[in-house]
Amino acid sequence: MTEYHDPQLAQQIRALDPLRADELLADLPKLNRAGDRAALAMTLTLLVDNGLAQPARSLPEANAAMRDLGMVLSSVRRHGDEPVEAVPRLEALLLDLADRTGLVPRDMILHYTVWNPTGDRERTFTGDPMERALIESVRLVGDDLEAAIRRCDRILAAPSLEAVPPLLLDELAADLQCMVDSMDMVIDEVRPEFFFTDIRPYLDPVLVEGKSYYGAAAAQMPIWLIDQALWAADDGHAEYRDFAASMLPYALPHWVGHYRDWTAKPSISGRIRTALAPYGTDDPPPHLERIAKAHTGVLRTLLTFRGRHMGITKRAYAGAPNMSGSGGGSVALLQEIIELTRAHARLTAPTRASAPS
Ligand code: HEM
Known part of the structure; x- marks a missing residue:
């Protein structure tokens, strides 16, 4: 999979929003602060349905989709639920994205940092400037x-x-x-x-098909x-x-x-x-x-x-x-x-x- 050598790849992934997640993810810190499990599961369901309705066509799209699912599924896990139990349709989508990316069926450090957009569209769990600094320290x-x-x-x-x-x-x-x-x-x-x-x-x-995958x-x-x-x-x-x-x-x-x-x-x-x-x-x-x-x-x-x-x-x-x-x-x-x-x-x-x- 030579596309990972492409110096433009990070730029392309950062620019993409294939699951139409920009607005939903802007609210993620609020949902996490409230520990609102129902709203987190609903957000994950919306992203999964968008992903199943319009499968990623390219490597950058598939990685941008994995990045955004990763932010929400990691939040669901943090508040106590296994993401594929909370939203069973998630599993098939993660496995499909793993096939398309040649990577694990979960987001990794590159999704959270190097492939995370900067500025207003930056994805964070907390919205805290210290989290943004941590992301940037790896991105750089x-x-x-x-x-x-x-x-x-x-x-x-x-x-x-x-x-x-x-x-x-x-x-x-x-x-x-x-x-x-x-x-x-x-x-x-x-x-x-x-x-x-x-x-x-x-x-x-988190567990996918019963197998454990580390976070970013x-x-x-x-x-x-x-x-x-x-x-x-x-x-x-x-x-x-x-x-x-x-x-x-x-x-x-x-x-x-x-x-x-x-x-x-x-x-x-x-x-x-x-x-x-x-x-x-x-x-x-x-x-x-x-x-x-x-x-x-x-x-x-x-x-x-x-x-x-x-x-x-x-x-x-x-x-x-x-x-x-x-x-x-x-x-x-x-x-x-x-x-x-x-x-x-x-x-x-x-x-x-x-x-x-
Ligand atoms: C508060 C900040 C950080 C803490 C508490 C922390 C903690 C840890 C821990 C506990 C490990 C052991 C392996 C594991 O993850 O399970 C580890 C490994 C590692 N971390 Fe961090 N880390 C931090 C920030 C960073 C940053 C910003 C980078 C890179 C830019 C980084 C790069 C690495 C690397 C490369 C390893 C593998 C071990 C090595 O090469 O020495 N860490 N870190």
Whole structure:
């Protein structure tokens, strides 16, 4: 499904309103504030009937329809009802949209953020400026992460490390800076407690054909795929591998393709370790040293994101440190991922002085 590569796709999906949901969704925060289960079920019924009467014709239409159904079905779930029990006709529509999009029969993080319109038409559960900031903080990383994926692919496609310009790794670090900027935006504009009490409850799993599907979790953004290229492909850490595998159902088709392809190859970190090994404590040749330094820079950027993200997460989940995150992970898993990233940065640092502490 090559259409997901189309740089215009997000723009197209944002502009569309195939279920004629604009006005109904403008009222969603009010219904959620009131906890009005009957009105939420009625809104869902109206959208489902519009969707069944006029099936989506294109990939952007199908994704815009899934986005809008997702806002309402997640609201229905948050107030205690299973959406397909509340509106049984919903199930067939979700399954049809899953077929047309090649994605799960539920909305994902891209629907809620990158494919969510901006301005007056922005879909929110609460209407709160902190929710809008959270949506924007993920929306703004979409393009840069796609660029990062393309750069990882170029690096891994090179016949050897000698053929990799170090600049490519510097550019990869610059792509990933978006994650640090995103955390800074969340730190400035969102109280972590607000996420936990006011947003997290809308992201609970729902059942479709008896199978459980997570809500729009930021963990679904393809950092797990970048990790795969950088260090995870040959790391063998079982818990991390299971976490990344659990993200695959919520991935775009080309992300899954890259994941499978990269899993069969040594990671960038693995290649650098192999190349550095013969030099022991001696200085490696300049090109290799430059590559190793640039790779450390990439992992440092990820560590900066992860350190700031951990600070926010610990505060958000302070009252329930063992509770599962919206993507099915945990605060303990995040700590584990930080340690793995740091370990790989140390293993490939060309000199002790350049290794992150
Ligand atoms: C208040 C804000 C946030 C909280 C409380 C939070 C919490 C969490 C939790 C508990 C996890 C564990 C996995 C799971 O979801 O089950 C997680 C993972 C993750 N989150 Fe967040 N998150 C927040 C905001 C964000 C934002 C804005 C982004 C991206 C722009 C993001 C990106 C990620 C990523 C990529 C992971 C996977 C783990 C990793 O790569 O280190 N998060 N988050």
